[in-house]
Every structure is written in C-alpha cells, then in structure tokens.
Amino acid sequence: MQEAIILVGGKGTRLRPLTNHTPKPLLNVAGSSFIRHQIAKLMDAGVEHVVFATSYLASLFEEEFKDFSQELKISYAVETVPLGTGGAIRNAARLLRGPVDAPVLILNGDILSGLDLRDVLERHTAREADVTLHLTRVSDPRAFGLVPTDESGRVLSFLEKPKTQEECVTDQINAGCYVFRRSVLDSIPTGREVSVEQETFPGLVAEGRRVYGHTTDDYWRDLGTPLAFVHGSADLVTGRATSPLVARSGEALIHPTAAVDPTARVTGGSTIGPHAVIGPRVIVDRSIIGGNVRVAEGAQIHESVVDHDSSIGSESFLREAVVGCHAHVGAQNELPAQLRLSCGIRIPAQGVRVSGTAVACPTVH
Ligand code: GDD
Ligand code: MG
Secondary structure (H helix, E strand, O other), X not given: OEEEEEEOOOOOXXXXXXXXXXXXXXXXXXXXEHHHHHHHHHXXXXXXEEEEEEOOOOHHHHHHOOOOOOOOEEEEEEOOOOOHHHHHHHHHHOOOOOOOOOEEEEEEOOEEEOOOHHHHHHHHHHOOOOEEEEEEXXXXXXXXXXOOEOOOOEEOOOEXXXXXXXXXXXXXXXXXXXXXXXXXXXXXXXXXXXXXXXXXXXXXXXXXXXXXXXXXXXXXXXXOOHHHHHHHHHHHHHOOOOOOOOOOOOOEEEOXXXXXXXXXXXXXXXXXXXXXXXXXXXXXXXXXXXXXXEEOOOOEEEOOEEOOXXXXXXXXXXXXXXXXXXXXXXXXXXXXXXXXXXXXXXEOOOOOOOOOOOOOOOOOO
C-alpha cells in the first residue's frame, strides 16, 4: 500500500489575513481547497493512505474531510505544539502501516507542481536510495533550500535559506517533495522540534546515507506568498498547471451561482466564487474573488485576492492586493500595490489614492 504524509501545520504568515481563519492548504485555488488538488494528485499516483501532519487550526482539516467518501484512508497526526518539519514527519510516521523498507511520499502542503509522482517513486526504488528529494531550478534561490548534487544525482549538501551570495552555490533547490525509506523516518528524534531542512537532511548527507536528488523542469510553484498564490490559481484555471480537479482550462472559472454582468471582463485564469456579484464594466484579471463578494461598476482588480463576503466599490483599482474577509473598499479608491487589508476593515469612498488625482478637500478651512 503506497502511503504519503502531507505537512500542513504551518501558520501561513506570509498569506495573512487569508490565513487568519483558514490554514494555507485549505484556501481555495481554482475552485477547490489546495489540499484537495494535492489529494487528487496523490490518488492518481496510486496512494491509498495519507497522513496529515497538522498543528495550526488542526480541527479544520478533519472538518474539510469529514464527508470524504473516496477510496483513500486519511489519518491525522496533530501536534499540540508545532514540531517543525522534521518533528512533524516523525510524529506522522507513527500512523504509517507499511513495512520498514517501504518508500513513503512526503509533501509540503503548499507546492503546486507537475512532478510525476510515480516516476520519482520508481527512481527512488531503482537507486535503492534512503531518501530522494525532488529538486527544481529557480532564478533566485535565497528563499529555498539549496541542494547541489554530483553527476550521478547524489546530494552533496543541503543549505536552507542561504544568507550570503557566496552561499548560493547552485540554483538547484529543494522542491518540497521527498521519498523516504520508512526506516529512515524512525531515525528522526522524537518529542522535540526538528527541522528536516536544517537538521535531518544535512545529518543524513554527513552520515553518507544514500540521499539522491531528482531534478525536473516541470511546472513548479510554492504558493506561500500572495502573488505566487494568485498566479498558481490562475495557472490551474488556464491549464498552465494541471490538476485532476480542473476538467477544462479557460480564461476564468466562474461558479454557477455567481452573477457576472455581460459587460464585465474576467480574464487571465481568474476565479469567481459562489454567489459573487460582478458589476458592469468591471475588470478582474488573474485574481481570486471569494464567495459572496460584490464588485461594483467599473472597478478593476488585478493579481489580487478578495476574500469572502467583502465588497469593492465602483471605479476602485486594486493591484497585487489581499483583501481579508468581510472588508469593504468604498468607491474610487486606488490601493497601492501589495497592500493587505485586514478582515472587516472599511475604507471610505475616495479614502486612498496613489496617483495625483486626489479629489477636492471636503473639509471647510
Ligand atoms: N505539521 C507541521 N508542523 N507542518 C509544518 C511545520 C510544523 O511545525 N512547519 C512548517 N510546516 C509545513 C508548512 O505548512 C508547509 O506545508 C511546509 O511545512 C513547508 O513550510 P513553509 O513555511 O512553506 O516553508 P518554506 O516554503 O519557507 O520552505 C520549504 O519549502 C521550500 C520549497 O518551497 C523548505 O522545505 C525549503 O527547503 C524548500 O526549498
Ligand atoms: Mg512554502
């Protein structure tokens, strides 16, 4: 029986306020929670048992899957205090059922990738590896784990989040998907915080264990930042990235209960959630609009997330914005890029502008 562990206990701080009430893997991308896309991909690869390593807002995962009736057994390894990535893997390994030599798939809970999971499992077994890491290449590796390999693919070292330019010895990074021989999991210490990146991988390499990299140039994105999150969702909608849960690709994914005015333009892989109302002449491009959101006439929303039950006033302009739930942006606001609006916040009409077209001062001097 093929088994997998998914690490889903992080707080998702870079995605606040979206993650204030919802763990990152349960946020909606392309019409489903991200974890459901991952589960569908694992099932396609023949996985029959998944252990969720949960911590932050743990009960919401059980809630999400309480009616799950497909051919997959789901277990929950809950950390009352976060154990770090290595500690979480060790804690979840208690719930595995396979033999000591079985290959176990381990996934970070925020990676959208086109990796062929069966292929990485086959290579791991063929090499008789202790651990196989999926690796990818990025232009700026500083936010990731650096993993140089030799010509046979053997991992030479593992350096998490390099701080200096000299430390950036390769553009090849840890892509957040591993295969571990089950017995290797049992060597991770228990009962304390352990980082698989800072402690376990460097330790295994230093001990001379058979740690291999599997480098691919498939689609790959960590959805941990707002811009990556909206781009990942848009890529799933347009078909640049694939998921068994997205049957047809297109310019937009509009929920059947949403009302989109015929003069509005919804493009670039945008998603419109249930009961959302998109008014006349609105432009929504490469964005995620949550359930019950109202966008009034002439507003423009680019590369942004507007969380559920919020409203955007007429002629307002958003770019790379994150709007928390139950927020209200009044008419004719022009929000600076990368602004995050807290849940429930209200911006009055004409309250914020970045260009030089501020309206006449309403105060009597
Ligand atoms: N259960 C549990 N407990 N899960 C955790 C914990 C914990 O204490 N800490 C983090 N996680 C989970 C997160 O929910 C996420 O799914 C995964 O572990 C990785 O954490 P991130 O916070 O997303 O890490 P990162 O993106 O900065 O770096 C990681 O991913 C990169 C690839 O995107 C590292 O693995 C890097 O080496 C890697 O390059
Ligand atoms: Mg991440």
